[in-house]
Amino acid sequence: MTLIQELESRLAAAFESVLGERVAAPVVAAADLRFGDYQSNAAMALAKQRKTNPRALAEQVIAALDLAGIGSADIAGPGFINFKIAPETYAARAKAQHADPRLGVPVTGAGRTVVVDFSAPNVAKPMHVGHIRSTILGDSLARIARCLGYTVITDNHIGDWGTQFGMITWAWKNGLNEQALLENPLQELLRLYRHASESAKADEAVREACRMELVKLQQGDAENFEIWQRCIELSRTGLDRIYDRLDVSFDHWLGESAYNDSLAPLVDRLVAEGLARESEGAICIFSNGVPEDPAKDPFLIKKDGEWTDFPMMIRKSDGAFNYATTDIATLEFRRREWKVDAAWYVVDHRQSLHFQQLFAVAERIGLGDMDLRHIAFGTILGTDGKPLKTRSGDLPQLADVLDEAVAAAATAVAERSRVDTEEERAALAELIGISAVKFTELAHHRLSDYVFDLDKMLALQGDTAPYLQYSVVRCRSIFRKLEEAVDLSAVTPVLSEDAEIHLARFLARYGEVVPTILDDHRPNLLANYLLELARANHSFNEACPVLKAEVAVRDSRLLLCDLTSRVLTHGLALLGIGCPEKM
RNA sequence: GGUCCCGUAGUCCAAUGGAUAGGACGAUGGCCUCCGAAGCCGUAGGUACAGGUUCGAUUCCUGUCGGGACUACCA
Numbered sequence: 001m002t003l004i005q006e007l008e009s010r011l012a013a014a015f016e017s018v019l020g021e022r023v024a025a026p027v028v029a030a031a032d033l034r035f036g037d038y039q040s041n042a043a044m045a046l047a048k049q050r051k052t053n054p055r056a057l058a059e060q061v062i063a064a065l066d067l068a069g070i071g072s073a074d075i076a077g078p079g080f081i082n083f084k085i086a087p088e089t090y091a092a093r094a095k096a097q098h099a100d101p102r103l104g105v106p107v108t109g110a111g112r113t114v115v116v117d118f119s120a121p122n123v124a125k126p127m128h129v130g131h132i133r134s135t136i137l138g139d140s141l142a143r144i145a146r147c148l149g150y151t152v153i154t155d156n157h158i159g160d161w162g163t164q165f166g167m168i169t170w171a172w173k174n175g176l177n178e179q180a181l182l183e184n185p186l187q188e189l190l191r192l193y194r195h196a197s198e199s200a201k202a203d204e205a206v207r208e209a210c211r212m213e214l215v216k217l218q219q220g221d222a223e224n225f226e227i228w229q230r231c232i233e234l235s236r237t238g239l240d241r242i243y244d245r246l247d248v249s250f251d252h253w254l255g256e257s258a259y260n261d262s263l264a265p266l267v268d269r270l271v272a273e274g275l276a277r278e279s280e281g282a283i284c285i286f287s288n289g290v291p292e293d294p295a296k297d298p299f300l301i302k303k304d305g306e307w308t309d310f311p312m313m314i315r316k317s318d319g320a321f322n323y324a325t326t327d328i329a330t331l332e333f334r335r336r337e338w339k340v341d342a343a344w345y346v347v348d349h350r351q352s353l354h355f356q357q358l359f360a361v362a363e364r365i366g367l368g369d370m371d372l373r374h375i376a377f378g379t380i381l382g383t384d385g386k387p388l389k390t391r392s393g394d395l396p397q398l399a400d401v402l403d404e405a406v407a408a409a410a411t412a413v414a415e416r417s418r419v420d421t422e423e424e425r426a427a428l429a430e431l432i433g434i435s436a437v438k439f440t441e442l443a444h445h446r447l448s449d450y451v452f453d454l455d456k457m458l459a460l461q462g463d464t465a466p467y468l469q470y471s472v473v474r475c476r477s478i479f480r481k482l483e484e485a486v487d488l489s490a491v492t493p494v495l496s497e498d499a500e501i502h503l504a505r506f507l508a509r510y511g512e513v514v515p516t517i518l519d520d521h522r523p524n525l526l527a528n529y530l531l532e533l534a535r536a537n538h539s540f541n542e543a544c545p546v547l548k549a550e551v552a553v554r555d556s557r558l559l560l561c562d563l564t565s566r567v568l569t570h571g572l573a574l575l576g577i578g579c580p581e582k583m
Numbered sequence: 584g585g586u587c588c589c590g591u592a593g594u595c596c597a598a599u600g601g602a603u604a605g606g607a608c609g610a611u612g613g614c615c616u617c618c619g620a621a622g623c624c625g626u627a628g629g630u631a632c633a634g635g636u637u638c639g640a641u642u643c644c645u646g647u648c649g650g651g652a653c654u655a656c657c658a
Contacts, residue, residue, distance in 0.1 A: 028599070041601060044638075054638080077602055078638055122658075163657055211656090256658095282656055295586070301654060302585035309655090316656040323658050350652055352587065378588080379651075387651090416621065432621095444596070447588065449651075451595075460621050462607040463596080470621050478618050519599075528597060531606075542614095542623045561618095583621075 002106065002512045003093065004028070006070065007038055007083055014065040015042065018057070019050075027083070029509060036082035037071070037505060044079040054079030087495040090504035091556075094493050097507060098563045103570055104511030109150030109518075114371075115334050116142040116152060118346035119248070122159035123235040123255070124168050124189045127242055128395035129388055129452060130348070133377045136441045138346035139248045139576045140523045141375070147574055148515060153338055154250045157330065158239075160232055161256035162323060166214030167196035170206070172227050173213075185234040215320050218260060228257075242399055245434060247576060259329040263321040266329050267314055275364055279309075281317030285361055298356035312357040327358050328365070335367055342371035344521065349376035349447065375521045378449040388452050401454070406433035408458040419582050428580055432466055433458070435577045439465035442575050443527040463531050465577055468568055471534040472579045475565035478546050478558070486555055493556040499543035503536045503560055510567050514574070523575060530571045537564045 001009075004027050011025040025042040043061060047054035058079045065073055071085040097104045118138020121127045127135075138154075146152045171192035180188040200207040217224040243249065267283055270276040276285045286309055287299035294300045294307040301310035314325040334340050345355060355374035362372060382388040389395060410429035413419075419428055436457045443463065444450045460466045495501045506529075513529045546557040569579045 026599085028601095031598075031605085032602070035602070039601085044601085048638080080602070120658095159658065280656085284655075298586095303654085305584070307585090311655065313655050318656075320656085322656075324655095348652095348658095349588065351658080353653060354658085356587095376588085385650095412621080418619075448596085449589075453595085456595075456608070459608075462621095464607090464621085466621055467607095470619080474619055474622085481618060516599080524597080528606085535606085538622060539624090541618080545618065547618045583619095 002104065003070075003085065003089075003508055004038065004512050007040075010066055010070070011040055011042065011061070011081070014061045015046070017064045018060045019046070029512070030082065035076060035080070036074075037085040038083040040081045040083075041079075043075075043081055047079065085505070085508075087501050087504075090501060090508060091493040091495050093508045094504050094559065094563055095491070097510075098559055098566075099489060102511075103563075103567055104508070105147060105514045106511055107149035108515045109145060109148040112342065113151040113153065113338065113340045114145055114342040114344060115338060115340045116145070116154050116344045116346065117157050118142070118154070118344075119243075119250075120157045120159060120347070121239065122162070122164055123239075124164060124231045125193055126186050126190055126238060127398040129380055129398055129401055130395055131398055132401075132437065132441060133380065133446075134346045134348070135243075135246065135248055136438050136576065137375070137377060137446060137523065138344075139246075140442055140574065141344065141346065141518075141521055143574050143576060144514065144517050144523065144526070148518065153252065153334075153340065155252040155254055155334075156250040158253060158255035159323075160228075161218070161260060161326070163210070163214060164193060165217055165228055165231070166210040166212070167200060168192050168231060169213040169217060169224050169227050170210045171196035171199075172231075181234075186238045189231060189234065211318055211320070215318055218320055238399075242402070245402060245430075246438070247434075247578070254330070254333075256323065256326045259326050259333065262329045262333070263325050266332075267321070267325065270314065270365075275361075276314055279311060282313050283315035284311035284313045285357075285364075286311045288364070298353060298360055312354075312361065324354065324358070327354075328361055331358070331362060331367060331370075331372075332365070335370065340370070342373070344373045344375050346375045346377070349378060352376055373521065375446070377446040381449050381451045383451055383453055385451065401452075402434060402437065404454055405437050405458060406430050408454065409433035409436065409460075412458070412460050413583075417583055419580075424582075428583055431578055431580055432460075432469070432583070435465035435469065436460075438575065438577055439468075439527065442523045443531075445524055446522060465572075466583070468530055468534050468572060468577075469579050469583060471537045472565045472568045472572075473581070473583050474541055475537070475561045475568075476581055478561055481547060482558070486558055488555070488559050488562055491555045491559045493559050494552065495556070497544050499536075499540040500557065500560060503533075503540045503564065506533045506536045507560075507563055507567055510571070514571075526571055526574060530568060530575075533564065533568060533571075537568075540564075 007027040008025055011027060015023050015025050023046060025040060027038050027040045030036050030039045043058035044054045047057045055075060058075045058081050062073050062075060067073055070089050071083060073081055073083050076082050116138055119131060119135040121131050142152050142154045177188060196210060200210050213224060217228055271283060276283050287297050291297055299310055300307045312324050313322060315321055334343060352374060359372045362370060380388050406429055409432040413425050413429045417425060417428060419425055440457045495504055513526060517523055517525050544557055546554055546561060549557060572579055
């Protein structure tokens with residue numbers, strides 16, 4: 001049980017004895033340590049409901065409150081109940097946490113199955129920086145959910161069946177450079193895509209030809225299918241390399257193509273059931289008048305002052321299906337085959353309208369009990385504050401960005417690292433470079449746009465991944481200097497210095513923080529917590545000598561060091577970030 | 584036009600409706616004969632504007648201003 005849960009339970013009991021009924025009495029970590037460790041506003045809220053004096057109620061509750069073995073409580077301001085946790089309580093918590101393989105993280109997701117849909121790049125186009133948000137955010141959320149006991153299924157729903165294949169197939173047939181394809185397949189595929197894209201923009205006939213190539217592919221044309229297969233194989237190699245570097249993996253790679261055979265029957269069924277109908281040659285799903293407010297209806301849009309239909313198209317007038325069709329089929333598959341309770345779509349915020357429609361359709365086809373979430377995120381900007389682009393106008397490729405990050409890290413490693421061999425230095429630079437990119441992503445609120453500033457990311461000081469890693473490295477270093485091994489399981493810590501109490505305070509909060517990340521799918525809450533913990537640890541390192549202390553104090557502090565490094569490592573792992581032993 | 588997201592120090596980013604709005608970078612003053620200075624301890628500087636709800640608003644509501652996204656045969 002976390003300290004918050006313990007306090008809430010005791011506070012609720014006190015309220016019950018005063019009010020004669022059970023009430024919710026939420027407790028939160030104090031925003032300001034001057035007021036205590038934890039606080040509750042329950043007396044103010046409950047006094048308001050009962051039209052009584054909040055301070056008087058709080059005083060009665062505190063009188064009835066049993067905090068034996070935890071600490072003390074007092075009243076402040078208009079009726080805050082502030083809790084002060086005793087150092088002995090923190091010491092006992094640290095000992096228990098040290099003995100717990102879960103480090104105090106509760107199991108909150110048992111029995112629930114969630115599919116996390118993230119990354120999902122378009123095949124045959126190299127991943128660009130825009131893909132790091134979905135990839136890193138989604139991977140972290142999957143790791144966190146798994147840690148909390150959910151059954152997690154990760155699925156890379158790659159775009160391997162859409163319009164771009166019509167374009168690439170057209171370009172493949174009209175100007176493939178075989179030599180270039182052998183030398184650098186990804187580059188040649190990109191060139192083909194650009195060539196088709198530009199031609200189609202300028203020429204209606206090309207646009208039409210590309211559309212027809214896609215229709216042929218989706219209808220099973222042998223030649224187009226062969227071209228498609230080669231594109232997939234070539235792209236997959238490049239994608240695997242990037243995912244390896246990022247330490248991201250998927251349980252499944254069920255792209256759009258996996259659902260091709262179920263699209264036509266799906267559309268027929270929806271039409272037969274009256275859920276979809278023909279419109280301007282296409283098959284669409286329209287508003288059914290739910291909800292009643294047209295502004296809240298994702299199938300309506302205001303045009304020229306009037307609410308008009310904005311249907312979800314599931315078959316184009318040329319007979320081809322699009323991603324809306326695939327998404328419905330995919331959702332049904334995940335429910336039917338994987339029995340998922342929830343689906344989290346980690347996708348750019350620009351697609352929010354699409355997901356509103358998808359989720360509304362899910363209701364209508366009997367999937368209304370599923371917990372469906374569009375976990376949206378903002379745009380990555382260049383240092384000029386505009387969406388990131390290279391000089392040529394394209395988005396920088398993800399592989400290039402990672403290379404740059406690692407190169408910058410290598411420079412720093414060469415200047416100040418304590419590792420010995422060239423091999424270790426290279427591995428360290430790779431780890432630090434990738435970590436810095438990942439941590440920057442995860443430390444931001446997912447909805448905010450942020451500036452992609454490589455220099456700042458790799459500043460290696462302040463709120464960065466290396467700051468956290470350095471904290472761990474210092475902890476581990478102390479153990480290397482220890483003359484003989486100490487059995488920490490036999491140690492009961494004794495906390496006297498402010499710095500060590502403060503460190504223990506933050507260690508105890510780990511199990512409270514991790515579950516809250518999934519309230520709104522925000523790993524940045526964990527990133528913030530880890531920075532605070534690392535700050536507490538660095539201050540502790542300055543204020544409290546370990547190896548020179550007398551044995552009892554030394555062992556107590558060794559336990560804190562070991563626990564701190566384990567919590568930091570565990571937390572970083574939830575963010576998908578590794579930790580070096582030395583740096 | 585409509586819908587959604589976002590406006591927090593010079594810059595970047597935090598803050599389940601709570602108390603004197605935190606942290607980083609940059610600026611600036613200290614700290615390595617002391618377990619790792621990628622660090623620690625100081626100083627200076629901020630909620631776009633106007634209303635409303637509330638005991639209490641950065642947070643919720645309305646409006647204004649500013650930025651961005653979306654607005655059926657792209658994904």
